[in-house]
Amino acid sequence: MRLIIRDDPTAASKYIADYIIERINAFNPTSERPFVLGLPTGSSPVLIYQHLVQRHRAGMISFRNVVTFNMDEYVAIPRDHPESYHSFMYKHFFSHVDVKPDNINILNGNALDLELECHDYEEKIQRAGGIELFLGGIGPDGHIAFNEPGSSLRSRTRVKTLAYDTILANSRFFGNNLDQVPRMALTVGVQTVLDAREVVVIITGAHKALALQKCIEGGVNHMWTLSSLQMHPHPMIVVDEDATLELQVKTVKYFKSIEMVTNELGFRQKLPKKRDSLIGEGTLLAPGFQASGIKLAVPQFDISRSASPVLEPMSARLSGEEASSAPVDLGHIADQPSIRMSARVGG
């Protein structure tokens, strides 16, 4: 688990946007081998989308070979309804970038057979090669997508009845009229999210501090579905200072120190291990293509984020022995007085 703490929502959002851009560009997607991106809606990700759009306009990122899967959609509200997630995605992202319309996937809450729609959605994700990076947000009760408290941590895409809390919270978008708020939604399951090769979650604001605390410091618990991320090999949570209000000082310091150390050593905190996803894809290819598939994958290793020549051995160490090497470094740092630590950062 990585926890990145930034001063405010803007800085946290920018971090995630830059991270996604870096991941897509390093992946170097083609139309045959697109980058598959899972996307959320809600207030937290708005700034992330803004930043992605700005970067796209500046020519720094193209989404031409990106396939997107959205997390959820209300049942039985018109697609053009201003509060539908179709509208949200159009307004904040799709209308501003060059994602190919055919590569956009959002659950259809008006499908005749909702069960079938959900089943097909899972299959579509499989056909696209699985989700490379799932971006998410959470509710104040720790739900990811519409996986409300009590959702099975093994759940798949399905029809979900919304919790009373969620309906109350959403009523502000529907003229404060509870009768107007959709009662059901289609949503990817917790397991659908966990199946992604990487999960990145944004959590900002004091009102989500308790949820963050439960998900990081508490145990895996279906009442806080995001806590399932503890079982994921490559999760990253990016938060603002407000969201850390309920965390122990020790926890905050620990995660901050990890980021500091990696920065000092000349590379941002990346896990080269996630590159295993590319190998996985290579072997997934049909036998006839295997040779070329491997060729495709190999240069990906070369395009590592090794801005500094130091990175190669360093990243090898992290990827090989992440568990043992990290505590050693941290133990070393932790011995040092905090004043000296901050002095070093300032320098």
Next chain:
Amino acid sequence: MPSIVPMQGVFVSAQSFSGVIKFTNCLLVKGNALVKEDLWVSSVSGKILNGQEILYEHRTAPEEIVDLGGRILSPGLIDTQLNGAYGFDFSVIPEEGMASYSKGVLRVNRSLVATGVTSYLPTLTSQPSEVYQKALPFLGPSGTARDASYGSESLGAHCEGPFLSPTKNGIHNASVLREPTNDISDLEDCYGITNLQAASPIKLITLAPELPGALPSIQALTNHNITVSIGHSEATYEEAKASIKAGARMITHLFNAMRPLHHRNPGIFGLLGTPSSSIHKPYFGIIADGIHLHPASIKIVWNAHPDGLILVTDAMRLAGMPDGTYDWTNGSRIVKQGALLTLEENGKIAGSSIQLVDCVTNFLNWTGASVPEALKAVTETPARMLGMQDVKGTLKEGGDADLVVLDLQDVEGGEKKFVVDEVWKFGVKVFDRAPRP
């Protein structure tokens, strides 16, 4: 004056593909707000599209993305009172005959569109019956072909007269003025019976409501789907109110050619302050050229009825022509000095030669209106007056893709100035002030 840029390239390529164009990085004029949104249009249908539907339902990506660099994207401007321009007068039948007249209209349309006016009402001043009968067939709605190369589009003719008050004739020739004593039959006799039937070329008629037979005429015209405006009139407040009850919707160039406001008898002007619940306040035309009206008067009426204010040019054939003295009808001559036009013999104001976009600039600077409020007076409000608010003067889905790209420049003295950078008609670019090489 910039000329029209040929845009064949755009047009040809649009025909062979989806023709979906997305305007981005622009400020859309929507209601009383400027909204940072994209606008999707089709150069094939010439209409404004629902971008969300295009994306999700038709799975179509835009074929062309137009980055407007943060400029304003407004619906095309609408002028409901234009007597002529570029040396052509809608009220004069040329000696060469009607073929020449038809060419003249087309020439005006093509030049006019470059000023941002994408649709308008070609306006006839008071004329003898034969002029109406000859001219009107050429002035009816011209947008049916939806061909951008035709330039600006007539939404139908505006007949300003001849059923006007002989004492408020302005520069209209008093000898041709008439009274609709026998109401509709007099109108039929004047304009030609076919011109008042279904699919009439006439969209708007200005008449004086105090004339005998005027009220039943207003009712009859309204039943024929012809909008009535009152003006060139001596009407009292009560007479004006009766005309609104009969169906009149507008006041032609408010203040000009009518009784001034008297505090005990407010006249036509009083309609803007009507306490009556039985009538709606009418729309009203305003000539914001700095000559016809004092800026303070404009601000007063805007505050009185902001949703009714329609900016018009009342420009005549000398609009777009160099300064000088020009022959007018019946042996009179008109002196043009900038935007100011006067009759040589008596110095009376003889229409204007201002461009509509400059009226918007004046209005913006004089009233403190916001940019969308100022543009509304030449887009949404005139369209609503004409009952065409779903098709013209709007950026809503299904409306015609008649668009103007405006640059709002700072000028000396802290004032602002609208400059027409691009004009699009039916989703096709027809004017570009500074075309990229």
